[in-house]
Amino acid sequence: MKAVLSTKAVAYLRVSTDEQASNGFGLETQERALRAFAESQSYDLVEIITDGGVSGATRPAERPGFAKVLELAELKAFSILLVYKFDRLAREIRYAVTTVADLAEQHDIGIRSVTEPIDTATPMGRTVFAILAGMAESERFTIRDRTAGGKLSKAGRGGFAGGRAPFGYETDLEGGLRIIPEEAAIVRRIFKERGPAARPKRTLRDIAAGLNADGIRSPTGKAWRHDGVGYVLDNPKYRGLVEYLFTWTGTEQHVLQPGTHAAII
Incomplete structure (x- = not known):
């Protein structure tokens, strides 16, 4: 009988300066949730990597914390990347989807969100993720345009x-x-x-x-x-x-x- 190896995972946490000050999912909250999820799934949590005070608009590879995630991926040190929410990867769909695809294709790494039921280790999971990421970005652009339109209207008055x-x-x-x-x-x-x-x-x-x-x-x-x-x-x-x-x-x-x-x- 083939031995079942423990799945090695890395937890990635990110929070921008504004988020840390204004809402409830700062680094400590994310870490508690990620540790609990890893334990519930019997994952071997190799490392917890953080990017504090970093905007989600920044390319993942340009963040010091995520750069370390990529280094560990190159070393084949883990097979699952855990995040609190998928928007911790990036706010822009092109960055988020590209990151998911690169980790899967180049390093055979799946990404799991502890608050969203999507597993990108599977083709279907990656497809669902891309669809939801597109919807999220569309909503963000709608909010941005609505805000800008309000400013333009007020300026006109x-x-x-x-x-x-x-x-x-x-x-x-x-x-x-x-x-x-x-x-x-x-x-x-x-x-x-x-x-x-x-x-x-x-x-x-x-x-x-x-x-x-x-x-x-x-x-x-x-x-x-x-x-x-x-x-x-x-x-x-x-x-x-x-x-x-x-x-x-x-x-x-x-x-x-x-x-x-x-x-x-």
Whole structure:
């Protein structure tokens, strides 16, 4: 009778910085689930490899942790790769499907998710995985386009699409911008010292040096730099305008028009 060998497995964990902070499947949660699953399947868990703070948009082979997975695969050190969810491999279908196919064809390694009933060690499992991965990516693109469309619509109405309020403003309770008088005075000073009426016209470095000499902190709480002064001067929001530049449905969208907020200059 032929002896049955214990199946060797490697567990792969990944979490982005945002995921670690905002949801419940951080590295510790994933590791507990992977260890329990390996034990339930009588797998010999060779190693647990992690990529912490790494985006799923990064190619798997470019991550330090997954690069080690590939090294062990080359050495034939395991035959099953365990993941918490298949999106731990990659968010983009081309990366996820290619990774699954390469591990199967080049190293005879199957991938199992401890939370999804798909075993890529079988041809049918790989087919089902590719279909589900395509559906997941389609949904991600739909969400992205819906979000971008919302931003474009809001920009068209002159609204503030979100993010950090520029120096001199704060967000109000309705998602708009309102002026902070003390900071607005500093913004007006910068524009005045750089404006055509200034005699002599001051350089960005001169303006930054003057602000620092007067003990005025920059928006980051540090000393002013010439590029920080330049950023203020180039921001159309201070003139009461809104500007958006992003890509939506494959086309670069640029909006510059009067906003709904009050101008500082």
